[in-house]
Amino acid sequence: MKRTTLLFILLLLAIALPAYFRTQKKHSEIIKPDVHYVPTPQNVVDEMLAMARVGSDDILYDLGCGDGRIVITAAKKWGTRGIGIEIDPKLIRLSKGNAAKAKVEDRVTFYEQDLFETDFSEATVVALYLLPELNLRLRRKFLTELRPGSRIVSHSWDMGEWEADDVRLSSPYWLEWFPGESPKRSPLFMWVIPANVSGIWQWQEGNGSQDRKELRITQRFQKAEGVFSGPAGKNLAAVEIAGESVQITIDEVIGEKIQRTIYQGRAEGDVIEGMVTFGHGPKKENRPWRAVRLPGTMTAVDKEKKLPEKEEKKVTP
Ligand SMILES: C[S@@+](CC[C@H](N)C(=O)[O-])C[C@H]1O[C@@H](n2cnc3c(N)ncnc32)[C@H](O)[C@@H]1O
Structure with missing residues (x-):
């Protein structure tokens, strides 16, 4: 091999090799797995x-x-x-x-x-x-x-x-x-993933102002609790969330008996829409139900929290 050819090859290598190692280093710098590869059996x-x-x-x-x-x-x-x-x-x-x-x-x-x-x-x-x-x-x-x-x-x-x-x-x-x-x-x-139903919800069950119901819900992940403001003697028994489905159970103690009202619906944004069931047996009655959340009362479900303050502003669904 001629001396000039050899010199030319050496020159090429002198240029190419550092560039090659630079790209290799860059490549290994890009791959920074946060956890190593272990396959699931x-x-x-x-x-x-x-x-x-x-x-x-x-x-x-x-x-x-x-x-x-x-x-x-x-x-x-x-x-x-x-x-x-x-x-x-x-x-x-x-x-x-x-x-x-x-x-x-x-x-x-x-x-x-x-x-x-x-x-x-x-x-x-x-x-x-x-x-x-x-x-x-x-x-x-x-x-x-x-x-x-x-x-x-x-x-x-x-x-x-x-x-x-x-x-x-x-x-x-x-x-x-x-x-x-x-x-x-x-x-x-x-x-x-649970629907986030935290906040203050209101709905109307008749025409009178006493027929306006309000429920303040606190939620941590998929678990919720709350306080129901309605006629005396009616209390919230449970709020259950399963994905986008919500079930609210309100109990009223009448003498020795408990009268149960169940609100079931799908939560989407600031609205829950579904059916309410009053009573049971032959007296059972189903009606459409729609609740609306007061703006700005929803909170993140992954934070410690207390019940939202009672809101005086009225929003009728
Ligand atoms: C424990 S392995 C699980 C592989 C696969 N999911 C299975 O169960 O067989 C974790 C994978 O996550 C990849 N990994 C680590 N950090 C990552 C990131 N920030 N972005 C994307 N993938 C990543 C790794 O390269 C590895 O293949």
């Missing part, structure tokens, strides 16, 4: 999806999807549309390859991005296998951005004071990388 994936009652109408997000197995399994078994979010490009390539092998590329999409910067508000189901502190960092986003009735299912980790609606222990599995070890079982948690 397949039997546990199946159990998580069953627990969240995943179906063909759902939009499933796996935040930190690893090799894509959760969204791929849901797409294969139930035809669910799935979105895998993953920060590691190698795992994104692996997920795409696995989706192709499973012939579900038309149902699943993988995005290389940071799960904390992801807009997952369209999800009806979210799967997690992260860490307790990461679940907690996501909690407010779940409660404010997901629609009531959406489900979250988490492998191993809970969500602090937000009690799960369902907790189970997985069936046993063996870790692939410790074949001699005794089998393990993981706790699995499932939450349903």
Whole structure:
């Protein structure tokens, strides 16, 4: 080889190699997973999806999807549309390859991005296998951005004071990388996003001013309590929230008996609309019911709180 050619090659290498190492360093700096990759065993994936009652109408997000197995399994078994979010490009390539092998590329999409910067508000189901502190960092986003009735299912980790609606222990599995070890079982948690019905609600049951009812509700996650202002002797027995459904039970003590009135409805924004049932047996009567929340009285459900102050302003639904 001529000396000039050799010099030319050395010059090229002197320019190209530092640039190559610079890009490699930049690349490793970009990938900063908040938790390392550990796949959920397949039997546990199946159990998580069953627990969240995943179906063909759902939009499933796996935040930190690893090799894509959760969204791929849901797409294969139930035809669910799935979105895998993953920060590691190698795992994104692996997920795409696995989706192709499973012939579900038309149902699943993988995005290389940071799960904390992801807009997952369209999800009806979210799967997690992260860490307790990461679940907690996501909690407010779940409660404010997901629609009531959406489900979250988490492998191993809970969500602090937000009690799960369902907790189970997985069936046993063996870790692939410790074949001699005794089998393990993981706790699995499932939450349903509750409608936020905190605040002051008013409705009218007749024409008189004494027929205007008011209920002040405090809510912490999916649990609520309140104070009912109505005729003397009528008291709030329970406020129950299941996704977007709300049930309010008011009891009136009449002599030895309790007369129960049940208000049931769907909460949407500042309105709850449904039916009220008075009495029972042959005297049972159903009527349409609509309650409206006074503006500015709703509060975040993940904060400690006391009952909202009684509001004097009148708003008739
Ligand atoms: C414990 S693994 C779970 C993988 C998969 N969900 C499963 O259950 O089989 C967590 C995954 O989250 C990914 N991850 C960590 N931090 C992330 C972030 N900030 N954004 C997106 N993905 C992340 C990791 O690369 C890893 O693949």
